[in-house]
Amino acid sequence: xxxxxxxxxxxxxxxxxxxxxxxxxxxxxxxxxxxxxxxxxxxxxxxxxxxxxxxxxxxxxxxxxxxxxxxxxxxxxxxxxxxxxxxxxxxxxxxxxxxxxxxxxxxxxxxxxxxxxxxxxxxxxxxxxxxxxxxxxxxxxxxxxxxxxxxxxxxxxxxxxxxxxxxxxxxxxxxxxxxxxxxxxxxxxxxxxxxxxxxxxxxxxxxxxxxxxxxxxxxxxxxxxxxxxxxxxxxxxxxxxxxxxxxxxxxxxxxxxxxxxxxxxxxxxxxxxxxxxxxxxxxxxxxxxxxxxx
Amino acid sequence: xxxxxxxxxxxxxxxxxxxxxxxxxxxxxxxxxxxxxxxxxxxxxxxxxxxxxxxxxxxxxxxxxxxxxxxxxxxxxxxxxxxxxxxxxxxxxxxxxxxxxxxxxxxxxxxxxxxxxxxxxxxxxxxxxxxxxxxxxxxxxxxxxxxxxxxxxxxxxxxxxxxxxxxxxxxxxxxxxxxxxxxxxxxxxxxxxxxxxxxxxxxxxxxxxxxxxxxxxxxxxxxxxxxxxxxxxxxxxxxxxxxxxxxxxxxxxxxxxxxxxxxxxxxxxxxxxxxxxxxxxxxxxxxxxxxxxxxxxxxx
Amino acid sequence: xxxxxxxxxxxxxxxxxxxxxxxxxxxxxxxxxxxxxxxxxxxxxxxxxxxxxxxxxxxxxxxxxxxxxxxxxxxxxxxxxxxxxxxxxxxxxxxxxxxxxxxxxxxxxxxxxxxxxxxxxxxxxxxxxxxxxxxxxxxxxxxxxxxxxxxxxxxxxxxxxxxxxxxxxxxxxxxxxxxxxxxxxxxxxxxxxxxxxxxxxxxxxxxxxxxxxxxxxxxxxxxxxxxxxxxxxxxxxxxxxxxxxxxxxxxxxx
Numbered sequence: 052x053x054x055x056x057x058x059x060x061x062x063x064x065x066x067x068x069x070x071x072x073x074x075x076x077x078x079x080x081x082x083x084x085x086x087x088x089x090x091x092x093x094x095x096x097x098x099x100x101x102x103x104x105x106x107x108x109x110x111x112x113x114x115x116x117x118x119x120x121x122x123x124x125x126x127x128x129x130x131x132x133x134x135x136x137x138x139x140x141x142x143x144x145x146x147x148x149x150x151x152x153x154x155x156x157x158x159x160x161x162x163x164x165x166x167x168x169x170x171x172x173x174x175x176x177x178x179x180x181x182x183x184x185x186x187x188x189x190x191x192x193x194x195x196x197x198x199x200x201x202x203x204x205x206x207x208x209x210x211x212x213x214x215x216x217x218x219x220x221x222x223x224x225x226x227x228x229x230x231x232x233x234x235x236x237x238x239x240x241x242x243x244x245x246x247x248x249x250x251x252x253x254x255x256x257x258x259x260x261x262x263x264x265x266x267x268x269x270x271x272x273x274x275x276x277x278x279x280x281x282x283x284x285x286x287x288x289x290x291x292x293x294x295x296x297x298x299x300x301x302x303x304x305x306x307x308x309x310x311x312x313x314x315x316x317x318x319x320x321x322x323x324x325x326x327x328x329x330x331x332x333x334x335x336x337x338x339x340x341x342x343x344x345x
Numbered sequence: 346x347x348x349x350x351x352x353x354x355x356x357x358x359x360x361x362x363x364x365x366x367x368x369x370x371x372x373x374x375x376x377x378x379x380x381x382x383x384x385x386x387x388x389x390x391x392x393x394x395x396x397x398x399x400x401x402x403x404x405x406x407x408x409x410x411x412x413x414x415x416x417x418x419x420x421x422x423x424x425x426x427x428x429x430x431x432x433x434x435x436x437x438x439x440x441x442x443x444x445x446x447x448x449x450x451x452x453x454x455x456x457x458x459x460x461x462x463x464x465x466x467x468x469x470x471x472x473x474x475x476x477x478x479x480x481x482x483x484x485x486x487x488x489x490x491x492x493x494x495x496x497x498x499x500x501x502x503x504x505x506x507x508x509x510x511x512x513x514x515x516x517x518x519x520x521x522x523x524x525x526x527x528x529x530x531x532x533x534x535x536x537x538x539x540x541x542x543x544x545x546x547x548x549x550x551x552x553x554x555x556x557x558x559x560x561x562x563x564x565x566x567x568x569x570x571x572x573x574x575x576x577x578x579x580x581x582x583x584x585x586x587x588x589x590x591x592x593x594x595x596x597x598x599x600x601x602x603x604x605x606x607x608x609x610x611x612x613x614x615x616x617x618x619x620x621x622x623x624x625x626x627x628x629x630x631x632x633x634x635x636x637x638x639x640x641x642x643x644x645x
Numbered sequence: 646x647x648x649x650x651x652x653x654x655x656x657x658x659x660x661x662x663x664x665x666x667x668x669x670x671x672x673x674x675x676x677x678x679x680x681x682x683x684x685x686x687x688x689x690x691x692x693x694x695x696x697x698x699x700x701x702x703x704x705x706x707x708x709x710x711x712x713x714x715x716x717x718x719x720x721x722x723x724x725x726x727x728x729x730x731x732x733x734x735x736x737x738x739x740x741x742x743x744x745x746x747x748x749x750x751x752x753x754x755x756x757x758x759x760x761x762x763x764x765x766x767x768x769x770x771x772x773x774x775x776x777x778x779x780x781x782x783x784x785x786x787x788x789x790x791x792x793x794x795x796x797x798x799x800x801x802x803x804x805x806x807x808x809x810x811x812x813x814x815x816x817x818x819x820x821x822x823x824x825x826x827x828x829x830x831x832x833x834x835x836x837x838x839x840x841x842x843x844x845x846x847x848x849x850x851x852x853x854x855x856x857x858x859x860x861x862x863x864x865x866x867x868x869x870x871x872x873x874x875x876x877x878x879x880x881x882x883x884x885x886x887x888x889x890x891x892x893x894x895x896x897x898x899x
Contacts, residue, residue, distance in 0.1 A: 154617030321439035329424035502756030
């Protein structure tokens with residue numbers, strides 16, 4: 052029983068990491084309909100920004116982390132500004148944007164692999180390493196920080212989308228871009244904002260993972276693709292859905308270990324995913340299915 | 346030197362089959378798949394296993410490979426294509442991961458990381474294929490056959506339906522075409538052919554292990570297709586032959602081994618981005634006049 | 646109107662996030678007659694088309710084709726049942742030839758089935774010849790036969806409109822929904838298209854069309870359904886509707 056509780060707890064922690072990714076990626080996908088795989092590059096860059104901030108520039112960890120988030124937000128924004136928007140102006144279709152995104156992800160990952168080597172680069176996380184005991188469960192301060200962060204991020208995002216003008220503009224664009232444009236919303240500006248926010252929300256996930264096991268150049272690909280799975284399972288356009296989707300993935304992965312050998316974790320997650328879309332393509336809370344509908 | 350050239354030709358032929366089959370999905374059905382390496386691997390393992398365990402011949406192995414590949418595709422395509430294009434992309438990623446996990450961990454079946462050695466040489470109509478020249482002949486013949494199959498498919502009424510589905514599936518549905526069924530058929534065919542490439546590979550290299558069938562490999566195959574050009578049948582062929590020459594060309598640049606792989610990847614990634622800006626239709630594509638598509642009209 | 650209606654729309658409803666786009670709409674479409682859906686912008690006309698053809702899911706009501714319910718079916722199934730539609734934005738396949746557009750309409754040609762394609766090449770050839778002949782005949786009806794091998798994107802706009810109608814005529818559907826067949830056409834083309842649309846009825850089709858040009862309504866329809874804010878305000882002969890001052894005010898006043 053203790054084992055199950057421990058696995059559940061780790062599942063929540065990993066699920067929170069995934070949820071940070073699904074929240075950010077889901078916001079971008081839901082608003083722009085871009086299949087932004089380069090989000091994985093932003094995730095990875097955030098980790099390296101933090102590493103360089105602390106280990107090369109010598110900043111204290113919190114400062115390095117915050118700086119990394121800001122830089123990651125800027126990186127995401129730049130990808131839209133320098134890649135997607137120019138391509139869209141040339142009349143690019145969605146597949147073209149996806150391919151360019153994929154190419155960017157590959158470029159960034161491998162450049163980082165050359166500059167920093169493929170080996171994980173560890174950071175000093177000081178007190179965050181301390182072990183905390185909650186009943187039979189052992190977690191580190193870093194783990195608790197992760198869960199706290201995703202709760203804060205989800206709440207902040209919800210408030211932002213509901214109560215600020217920019218947030219409402221983003222929602223308008225997400226539900227009906229043509230209509231939003233008619234009422235005067237500057238689509239390009241909203242896209243840039245969406246990318247900045249989406250990247251800022253997922254960046255901490257990359258940083259937290261780096262703090263835990265080190266910064267690695269190729270991890271972003273797995274995370275972004277898992278994020279897309281989580282978004283679909285949770286339901287496109289829903290914040291609770293994104294949270295639930297990410298959490299669900301983390302829980303399957305970890306609770307699965309109880310009965311199934313750990314090497315089969317990912318197979319289990321995807322098996323569940325396929326079953327899910329067979330039964331409920333809309334996801335937990337999705338309003339719509341991402342299809343070519345009128 | 347001749348052996349070297351023969352190796353290049355065999356691999357180029359194998360990748361031609363992979364690229365042609367993937368292009369059925371990407372170029373003709375308008376669906377992106379990240380699982381083609383997994384399908385490739387399924388074909389390789391299926392063929393190798395029936396040869397090693399049950400003594401199947403080359404053709405038998407080929408057929409089994411195609412069937413298993415088709416089945417795997419169907420299992421993924423049927424639930425995900427009912428929903429929409431992006432679902433297949435994500436599901437294909439899932440398939441890729443699951444299949445690779447099976448290759449690496451179902452050790453009783455696949456021998457895991459150690460791989461399957463001593464796969465027998467193909468015997469084609471009583472003729473043992475054991476020299477480079479013979480392999481080249483076999484590989485090129487299979488590639489040509491694949492090309493003909495794809496050509497028959499795409500220049501037929503079915504090909505017409507495919508084009509309609511790809512260019513505007515709403516209009517296709519309004520004309521009575523079962524868009525989902527069409528896409529599923531293409532996914533199944535594409536995988537059957539991709540698995541055939543795997544079978545050929547297994548009997549050529551005579552040793553397979555999971556590292557040849559990763560997500561990176563899927564992306565590489567997609568890169569061949571995209572750079573070669575998705576609009577013409579010969580595009581993937583050009584992509585395969587050209588891109589396979591690149592690693593060889595790079596060898597002349599004396600890049601240190603440690604960074605050779607990332608450097609190659611940077612080149613592919615860079616080419617992908619560059620092409621999307623400069624020539625998204627690929628090398629063999631028809632230069633098209635760019636136009637922004639208007640969104641579907643709202644209520645009137 | 647003693648024959649039973651081919652298409653019976655009953656209490657159709659559709660809401661879009663708070664806006665009642667189609668509200669309790671009921672009307673019938675009879676065979677051998679052109680029914681026109683008219684009304685000011687945003688009245689819900691295209692939404693009704695989308696609901697009937699299966700591209701939108703209705704919130705309530707029923708649409709019966711010869712007594713059988715259409716709602717809830719997929720668009721391609723509805724077309725197979727006999728209801729085909731055009732789109733206001735045409736939705737042609739730009740890189741496809743005119744002939745191919747129409748050939749696609751000829752149903753279940755053997756070559757569309759992959760198994761038949763490879764195993765019975767002879768059957769495919771025969772079917773293709775039949776499809777080609779039928780397609781050319783349809784193109785001839787629309788006056789597009791000489792453009793058969795051109796790409797759709799190379800046609801003039803009026804010809805593209807004709808093509809969008811030609812391809813659905815090639816299907817076996819007997820109920821044709823035409824979404825604004827006359828919009829964007831100059832007077833010369835208007836003269837040409839009216840007899841073509843009438844000709845569809847002569848060929849045995851039932852036509853329901855959306856018409857924006859109130860001047861054309863009398864020429865183009867035998868029955869008219871006036872829609873406003875999602876509701877059916879009036880049904881009747883064109884003269885009754887277009888001469889009604891209250892309705893005209895609604896039409897032009899909004």
